[in-house]
Amino acid sequence: xxxxxxxxxxxxxxxKGFVGDHKIFEEILAEDFREIDAEGNxxxxxxxxxxxxxxxxxxxxxxxxxxILEMEVRVFGDFGMVHxxxxxxxxxxxxxxxxxxxxxxxxxxxxxxxxxxxxxxxKTDQN
Numbered sequence: 001x002x003x004x005x006x007x008x009x010x011x012x013x014x015x016k017g018f019v020g021d022h023k024i025f026e027e028i029l030a031e032d033f034r035e036i037d038a039e040g041n042x043x044x045x046x047x048x049x050x051x052x053x054x055x056x057x058x059x060x061x062x063x064x065x066x067x068i069l070e071m072e073v074r075v076f077g078d079f080g081m082v083h084x085x086x087x088x089x090x091x092x093x094x095x096x097x098x099x100x101x102x103x104x105x106x107x108x109x110x111x112x113x114x115x116x117x118x119x120x121x122x123k124t125d126q127n
Contacts, residue, residue: 003075007104010111011073011082014102015066018052019088025049030105030112038098038118048116064090069097069123078106085121097121 001009010028017024026049033045043051070085082102088095099121104111 003080003106004073006111007073007075007080007082008071010104010113011071011084011102014113015068015086018056019060019064019066020057020062022049022053022057025052028111028113030114033112033114033116035116036118038120060088060090060095064088064095080104080106080111085123087123097123 013024013028017028025045029045029048031045033048035043035048037043037051065088067087067089068084069087070083072083074081074083081104083100084102085097085099087097097120099119101115101117102113103115103117105114106112
């Protein structure tokens with residue numbers, strides 16, 4: 001599997017964790033993971049996992065899913081970035097659009113997410 005494909009697979013796991021399978025984050029997030037959310041808050045790994053488990057579980061149904069509108073994967077040796085524009089779909093309707101950059105590092109042949117930066121996004125005619 002190429003590094004690009006490996007990071008796309010990590011992004012897919014991240015999306016699954018975001019909309020319901022929260023245990024995935026225990027596996028794919030580095031111990032020193034940080035997230036900068038759309039409001040500018042900085043969360044550590046524990047705070048991020050807790051937010052996803054509580055807030056997202058209360059807000060979204062088990063049928064929520066993420067529709068990828070744009071994605072670019074960049075690899076620089078043992079460092080990789082995924083830039084994406086995604087739409088969260090729940091109960092058949094768009095709940096919101098976000099743009100994010102996830103940063104990964106490869107150690108011991110495994111990719112781990114070390115950072116996520118979330119910004120509000122918007123769909124355009126090109127997506």
